Amino acid sequence: MTRRLKLLVLLVVMLLIAAAGVVVVWTQHDDEEPVTILGTWTGRQEEQFKTVLRGLGIPFRYQGTAAQREVLLSKVQSGEPPDVVIMPGIGELAEYEHHGRLKPLDGLYDPKQYGAPWNAAGTASGHVYWVPVKADLKSIVWYREGHRPADSPAPMRSWCIGMGDDGASGWPGTDWIEDLVLQRSGPGVYTKWALNTGGPAKKWWTSDPVRTAWTAWADLLRQDPRAARTALLTDHRGAPGGHGLLFGGGAAGCSLEHQGSFARSFYGKKDTEHARLMDSAPLLPGGGTRVRAHEVTGDFAALFSNSSRARELIRRLSSRKAQQKWAEVAGVFSANREVIPKDEVVEHQIAQRLLKGPRCLDASDVMAPAVRDAFYEAVLLTIARVAAKPGKDPDVRGLLRDVQQVQDVSTRDTGRAALRTVCSTR
Structure with a gap:
């Protein structure tokens, strides 16, 4: 090996050592970030x-x-x-x-x-x-202290509802649908719908449990199209710096809020002291039912x-x-x-x-993002159609077919469900 070649080899080795040193330094630096x-x-x-x-x-x-x-x-x-x-x-x-x-x-x-x-x-x-x-916790309804409602389906005028959100408008409506499916059909059906399991030919979005639950909710909205329109234009947290929907931020005269335990963070401090809760099952539209599980x-x-x-x-x-x-x-x-x-x-x-x-994870949270977004959109379209044309059927079947198509595409792209189950047994 010539002297010049030896120098070249030495130079290459030194460069490699230096490069390795840089990598080590950056690795240490990253770990300190x-x-x-x-x-x-x-x-x-x-x-x-x-x-x-x-x-x-x-x-x-x-x-x-x-x-x-x-x-x-x-x-x-x-x-x-x-x-x-x-x-x-x-x-x-x-x-x-x-x-x-x-x-x-x-x-x-x-x-x-x-x-x-x-x-x-x-x-x-x-x-x-x-x-x-x-x-x-979901599958609950908030009411004012001393005004506990009767254990029977509540009319639309009683409900404080808001669909608006900074990141994903419509999700409060999905909670209604999910709760109706869960309480009417139980955790087993709810899990299969949320995870899209039960065989490749099963179309859960157009199935009877989902369709009838959605129709019951649409019928509730149709009782008062003006209140439905208000819900579409109202933030689920109420007005900024206000007292949430239940204590003044919802439709005039509303007295019940179907919302998760986080709703208390939207109420004023004194309001929170007077907020009480009960299970949602008896108050849901389409005929009250017993509590099957909590979402x-x-x-x-x-x-x-x-x-x-x-x-x-x-x-x-x-x-x-x-x-x-x-x-x-x-x-x-x-x-x-x-x-x-x-x-x-x-x-x-x-x-x-x-x-x-029995507890079940929020169905839309475990669904693929594309399906979840289609769920949100279908909820908003249901309300918009009721508000725009009060006497007309909002075409629940058509909306659910659209969501099912998104589900079919998502299933082809991602394959099997990521979770084994979304519900506990006890």
């Missing part, structure tokens, strides 16, 4: 959540946005996803898992603290890819990076200690069985229903 977190909480709840995060002892950078889906997609496509994402849409997280974007959370939390349907070990892959860090929802943390700090943050955030602090700081609820709720009647009622008895 704050954990990036993308969530939907803004305003007061964002500050409360940051208080909890600061107590975890891990540097972080949180971004809250109502347009989470678009922001996340943009970040993923640009190759710079956040380390941690917190969202209610398990169906959306399942799509990212399907494309290999999520990192398993196996071993990061105690499964005994999170029972079904919260336990993400119920995924078809057998791995854990998300864990609930906040929980909420529940949650905000789930998922990991998009291999950062050891991010993994540790999720481990600490899902622990009993952090979940207890989160509940105390913000008055939220946890799916963690070891968290003790406030010693108040309403809090105990919510916590009991969240952790005991």
Whole structure:
């Protein structure tokens, strides 16, 4: 080997060593960067959540946005996803898992603290890819203290309804449909509809359980087309800085609100003290029924990076200690069985229903995003048609056929369901 060749070889080796050194330096630097977190909480709840995060002892950078889906997609496509994402849409997280974007959370939390349907070990892959860090109860109705309604279907004029939302208008209407399907047909049918299971020939969207539930809700709207129009134009939280829908932000004279446990965060402090709840089943349109199960929802943390700090943050955030602090700081609820709720009647009622008895995850949350969006749109179209042409059939069958077509395409694209079940048995 000539002297010149030896020098060239030495130069190449030195360059390779230098390049490797740069990689090591950047790897160390990345591990020292704050954990990036993308969530939907803004305003007061964002500050409360940051208080909890600061107590975890891990540097972080949180971004809250109502347009989470678009922001996340943009970040993923640009190759710079956040380390941690917190969202209610398990169906959306399942799509990212399907494309290999999520990192398993196996071993990061105690499964005994999170029972079904919260336990993400119920995924078809057998791995854990998300864990609930906040929980909420649905299948309930709020009313003012001292004005408990009779156990019978309530007329349209009684309901405080708002469909508006910063990120996804129409979802409050899907809660009505889901609750009707759940209480009328039970958890078994509800699960098959939510997960689109039961054989390739089964068309759940056009099936009798879904169609009759949707028709019952449409008939309720048709009782008062003006109230339906008001619902279409009203934010589900009521007016900014107001008292929610139940305490002045809804239609004139309304006295009932079919909304999740998070509705209390929209009420004023004094209003919250006078808000009471009951199971929704007896009040639903089309004939009251017994409680088959409670619909529940949650905000789930998922990991998009291999950062050891991010993994540790999720481990600490899902622990009993952090979940207890989160509940105390913000008055939220946890799916963690070891968290003790406030010693108040309403809090105990919510916590009991969240952790005991048959419970089913929100159906639209576990559906593929395209199907979920079609669900939202069909709800809005139902209300719009009732408001625009009060005496005309809103064509529920046609709307459901359209959603079924979206479901068929989604099934071809994504294949099997991401979850085994969405309901607990007890």
